[in-house]
Structure formats: C-alpha cells, structure tokens
Amino acid sequence: MMRMTRDAFLYIASLMRYLVVVYKESAENCDRLKMLHAFSGSIKLIDAIYLAKLLRREKPKDILEVGSFLGFSCNWLLTVSSPWNARVVAVDPNIAHRGFSNPRHILRKVNDVFSDRLTIVTAYFGTPPAGERENAKVIDSGWSEKFDVVFVDGNHSYESVINNFQVGSTLLRPNGVIAFHDAISWPEVSRAIEDIKQQSTDFDVVIQGRHAKRLCEGVALLKRTQQYNR
Numbered sequence: 001m002m003r004m005t006r007d008a009f010l011y012i013a014s015l016m017r018y019l020v021v022v023y024k025e026s027a028e029n030c031d032r033l034k035m036l037h038a039f040s041g042s043i044k045l046i047d048a049i050y051l052a053k054l055l056r057r058e059k060p061k062d063i064l065e066v067g068s069f070l071g072f073s074c075n076w077l078l079t080v081s082s083p084w085n086a087r088v089v090a091v092d093p094n095i096a097h098r099g100f101s102n103p104r105h106i107l108r109k110v111n112d113v114f115s116d117r118l119t120i121v122t123a124y125f126g127t128p129p130a131g132e133r134e135n136a137k138v139i140d141s142g143w144s145e146k147f148d149v150v151f152v153d154g155n156h157s158y159e160s161v162i163n164n165f166q167v168g169s170t171l172l173r174p175n176g177v178i179a180f181h182d183a184i185s186w187p188e189v190s191r192a193i194e195d196i197k198q199q200s201t202d203f204d205v206v207i208q209g210r211h212a213k214r215l216c217e218g219v220a221l222l223k224r225t226q227q228y229n230r
C-alpha cells in the first residue's frame with residue numbers, strides 16, 4: 001500500500017513535469033485540446049503502477065519501448081528503473097500523432113536528464129502500414145539486440161498487436177516479459193491478446209486492471225510458461 005501511494009505521487013510529479021515540458025515546447029500553437037491529447041495519449045496512473053511493479057520485480061537491464069509518442073511512458077520506465085540504471089531503447093516512427101507534428105522533439109526534452117540511458121530509434125517496429133512499406137525503416141526479428149522487458153504501446157490494430165508479439169517475443173531474453181498497454185480499453189488489442197492467450201502455449205498471459213477512464217487502460221503481461229512465477 002505504501003509503495004502504491006509512493007508510486008502514485010511519483011506518477012503525479014512525473015506527469016506534471018511532462019505536461020510543463022509539452023506546454024513550453026509547443027507554446028506557439030498549444031491549446032487545451034493539445035494538452036488533453038498529451039495526457040490522454042500517455043499511460044495512466046494505474047497502468048503506470050502495474051508497470052512499476054513489473055520493473056521492480058524483474059529488474060530488467062535492457063528495456064525496449066515500442067511506441068513512445070511524446071515520451072511520457074519512456075520517462076516512467078527510466079524513472080522507475082533509475083536505482084539499477086536500466087537502459088531503454090525507444091522505438092517510434094515519429095509520425096504526426098494527436099496534433100503533434102514532431103513528437104520526437106518533445107520526447108527528447110522530456111527525457112534529457114536520462115540521455116545517458118536512453119537510445120531513440122526512429123523506425124516502425126514490425127510491419128509498417130501499407131502506404132509506408134517502401135521507405136520506412138523497420139525493426140524486425142533480425143534485430144541483434146535482446147531485452148528483458150518489451151513494452152508495446154504502438155499501433156493498436158489487431159494485426160499490429162499480433163505482429164508486434166511475434167517480433168517482440170523473438171527479441172526477449174529467456175526470462176523476459178512482453179507487456180502490452182491498452183489490453184482492456186482497446187477492443188482490437190484486447191481481442192489480439194485473447195487470441196495469443198488461446199493459441200500460444202509457450203506464454204502465460206496475465207491481464208492487469210480494468211477499464212477506468214483516465215486511470216487505467218489495462219496492461220497484459222506475457223512471459224514464457226516454464227519460467228513464469230505468478
């Protein structure tokens with residue numbers, strides 16, 4: 001309970017700092033709608049607490065984030081893992097999203113204190129959307145890096161979630177965990193996770209949370225069966 005309360009305060013402090021940076025960095029054309037997008041496009045309190053719990057339990061050395069947007073969840077992963085200095089690789093194609101034409105600029109500012117532990121990769125993780133396939137830089141299963149935790153919050157279509165699971169699971173170290181955000185609130189994400197749960201006998205799937213607007217969107221944790229300790 002104490003830990004949860006501390007994490008709630010840590011989350012609120014991080015969120016305030018993040019929103020101030022978003023406001024300052026997009027000051028010329030910053031309106032209420034944009035600030036609302038910056039908030040609603042980022043992980044919510046209860047999901048952040050689940051992620052913090054996961055990180056403290058697994059103590060990952062290397063974390064991969066798929067879908068970083070303006071850098072709030074990335075900042076959360078870096079903040080929580082500060083005691084053991086985890087490295088975070090943040091993958092995002094930096095496409096215009098929720099009214100922000102260059103989210104990468106804000107992501108850098110939000111995370112500048114962590115620049116020694118953060119690597120930013122501008123690419124699609126897995127299969128890019130049809131119109132982008134010719135020119136887009138892509139991260140797929142051939143990537144040489146391996147990770148202890150992969151956090152996916154990218155494209156929320158059914159096909160992308162299945163594809164991100166297929167690619168992400170090949171990049172996991174043996175005891176690694178792959179986590180999906182919006183596992184409850186987004187019907188396509190939730191359907192994909194349910195299908196993975198039914199079809200993949202190699203992975204145990206635990207879904208945390210329940211949909212509570214502005215507080216929780218659900219986090220699915222997938223870990224290879226034989227090593228999973230609930």
Ligand SMILES: C[S@@+](CC[C@H](N)C(=O)[O-])C[C@H]1O[C@@H](n2cnc3c(N)ncnc32)[C@H](O)[C@@H]1O
Pocket residue numbers: 041042043066067068069070071072073074091092093094095097103123124125126127128153154155
């Ligand atoms: C919901 S936002 C991420 C929010 C962020 N995780 C947070 O909580 O602060 C989704 C992001 O996924 C990115 N995205 C979409 N398709 C992607 C892909 N195939 N690989 C990586 N990122 C992707 C978008 O550019 C967008 O920035």
